Amino acid sequence: MNIAVFIKLTTFHKGSGGLETQSRSLCEELAKRGHRITVFSTKKELDIDEKSENLVRYVFITSEYKKYLFARLNKNSWFKKSLEKFQEIHKADSFDLVLSQSASAESIIENKKKLGVKVVSVAHGSAASEYITFLKNIKNLKDFYWFARNTQYFLRQFFGRQRRYVLHSDKVIAVSNYVKTALINECFADDRKIEVVSNGVDPKDFDLLEESTDDGVKLLFLGRVEKSKGILTILKIISDIKNDYVLHVVGEGPDLEDAKRISKKMRVSDKVVFHGKVPYKEFVKNLKPDIFVFPTQRIEGFPMVLVESMLLGLPVVAFNLGGVTDAIENEKTGYLIKAGNNKEFKLKLESLIGNLELRNKLGLAGREKALSEFTIGKMIDTYEKIFMEVLK
Numbered sequence: 504m505n506i507a508v509f510i511k512l513t514t515f516h517k518g519s520g521g522l523e524t525q526s527r528s529l530c531e532e533l534a535k536r537g538h539r540i541t542v543f544s545t546k547k548e549l550d551i552d553e554k555s556e557n558l559v560r561y562v563f564i565t566s567e568y569k570k571y572l573f574a575r576l577n578k579n580s581w582f583k584k585s586l587e588k589f590q591e592i593h594k595a596d597s598f599d600l601v602l603s604q605s606a607s608a609e610s611i612i613e614n615k616k617k618l619g620v621k622v623v624s625v626a627h628g629s630a631a632s633e634y635i636t637f638l639k640n641i642k643n644l645k646d647f648y649w650f651a652r653n654t655q656y657f658l659r660q661f662f663g664r665q666r667r668y669v670l671h672s673d674k675v676i677a678v679s680n681y682v683k684t685a686l687i688n689e690c691f692a693d694d695r696k697i698e699v700v701s702n703g704v705d706p707k708d709f710d711l712l713e714e715s716t717d718d719g720v721k722l723l724f725l726g727r728v729e730k731s732k733g734i735l736t737i738l739k740i741i742s743d744i745k746n747d748y749v750l751h752v753v754g755e756g757p758d759l760e761d762a763k764r765i766s767k768k769m770r771v772s773d774k775v776v777f778h779g780k781v782p783y784k785e786f787v788k789n790l791k792p793d794i795f796v797f798p799t800q801r802i803e804g805f806p807m808v809l810v811e812s813m814l815l816g817l818p819v820v821a822f823n824l825g826g827v828t829d830a831i832e833n834e835k836t837g838y839l840i841k842a843g844n845n846k847e848f849k850l851k852l853e854s855l856i857g858n859l860e861l862r863n864k865l866g867l868a869g870r871e872k873a874l875s876e877f878t879i880g881k882m883i884d885t886y887e888k889i890f891m892e893v894l895k
Contacts, residue, residue: 504890506533507589507598507620508542509608511581513561515554516547520727521807522627525702526604527559532883534558541592543585543608564588586610593618600890606668613671621893624672626697628804628825629665629685666690669697673893676700676886678805679826698889701829702805703882706874708784709814712791719747720856723792723817725783725808728756733798733822735765740798740849742769746856750775751790753783787815793862794855795837797821798848805829813873818865820852830877836869 508530514523526542534540535558546552546563554561566584567577577583589611592598601611603624612622669675669690675697677683683697722741726732735758741750752762752775759777766772778786795812796819803825810830812819819837821827833839838851855862 504599504894505539505596506541506600506602506890507593507608507611508540508602508604509585509611510542510544510604511607512547513542513544515549515561516544522604525807528703528705528879529882529886530559531557532879533886536883536887541598543589545581562588562592582610586614590618593620599894603668603672606664609664609668612668615671615673621673622671623674623676623889623893624668625676625678626669626682626686626804627678628682628802629689672696674698674889676889678702679829681802681826681829682804698885699829700882700885700889701877702807702810703877703879704807704810704814704873705879706814709811710788711814711816711870712787714791719749720794721790721792722748722750722794722796722852722856723753723787723790723812724750724796724798725753725812726756728752728754728759728762728777730758731799731801732756733800734758734762736800736845737796737798738762738765738769738771738775740845740852741774742771743849744853744856746853748774748856750796751792752777753779753781753786755780783811792817794852795819796852797827799824799827800842801825803827810873810877813866813869813877816863816866816870818855818862818869820848820855822848831869832872835865836872837865 508526510523510526512519512523514527530540530542540558541560541562543562543564546565549563552563564581564584566581567579598620601608601620601622603612603622605625605627608622608624611618611620615622669686669692675686675692677686677697677699678701680699683699686692686697687694724734724737728734734752737750741748763777766775795817797806797809799806799822801824805826809819809821809827813830813836819831821831821837821839822842823839824842828839831837831839840848840851
């Protein structure tokens with residue numbers, strides 16, 4: 504198949520994250536199976552127009568990806584420029600299928616009949632979920648300015664962009680059951696149009712960790728260091744734990760300095776190590792953490808860090824928001840805690856800190872589940888099946 508992939512950013516851009524990393528893995532695995540993959544993305548700060556890497560061709564388009572009203576009418580808008588570039592390449596070498604990360608291929612979706620292509624879109628979350636997350640994490644006067652801006656953006660997403668790409672794509676892949684349910688409720692979409700495909704990880708990258716010989720239990724927090732990811736929450740939770748532990752924080756973010764200040768204020772600074780952004784795979788092999796904590800305040804689509812932690816054999820303690828429940832089975836691979844119940848989170852964490860046998864039991868069960876359900880191979884198999892059904 505000749506497949507065009509549309510995405511706002513790639514891993515070559517500044518500010519890329521889990522979505523971009525997952526899209527890259529997807530594209531490279533499809534290319535390994537013989538599909539021709541061309542990724543269309545914004546140029547932004549990059550100084551190149553095209554690039555090829557690991558059998559994938561990247562086309563970077565000079566355009567404006569703005570969120571204001573009537574932005575698509577701008578002659579330099581992503582909507583117009585991405586369509587022009589796609590038509591140019593499509594005319595020379597016809598694409599069989601377009602894969603859109605969220606609404607990135609909106610211009611193609613609107614013109615798919617004229618272009619003669621089918622479109623499959625991937626939904627990583629929903630407009631309402633993002634908006635609710637923002638409201639829950641308002642913390643100062645500056646946020647009220649963004650509240651006004653985000654409200655109008657949410658309304659346009661909810662009633663416009665999201666509905667257009669969900670309702671007019673030939674098929675929608677939701678990364679979790681939560682996302683599928685949210686899209687059905689928000690867009691009044693047909694249940695049969697949306698299929699759940701969990702994101703996958705290459706298990707070769709995440710071997711079962713050897714048991715640490717160090718004294719004390721090592722907790723791991725991985726992600727952007729910001730309020731919505733739960734960094735301030737986990738500091739409050741551990742401040743009441745008397746067991747012997749150390750919390751290792753891996754990542755950077757806007758609330759890093761606040762987190763350091765609060766750890767001192769709560770007198771746990773000697774129990775918390777801030778590592779910043781480090782090469783994760785090598786770091787965990789050397790650290791050999793014991794428990795993964797996921798105190799998110801966000802309504803997550805499907806957090807890949809959970810799958811990675813499960814493959815490492817780590818039991819997980821997480822707040823049950825969004826697609827978290829697709830990965831973690833309560834009391835089988837870890838603990839799911841009702842959002843906001845810090846006391847229960849603390850109790851479950853204490854039970855794991857004090858019980859090596861329980862940690863090993865839940866951790867091994869998590870690895871078995873990840874190997875069974877969340878590998879990149881299983882994900883690609885399902886994507887190919889959906890592509891073939893759409894092209895029939």
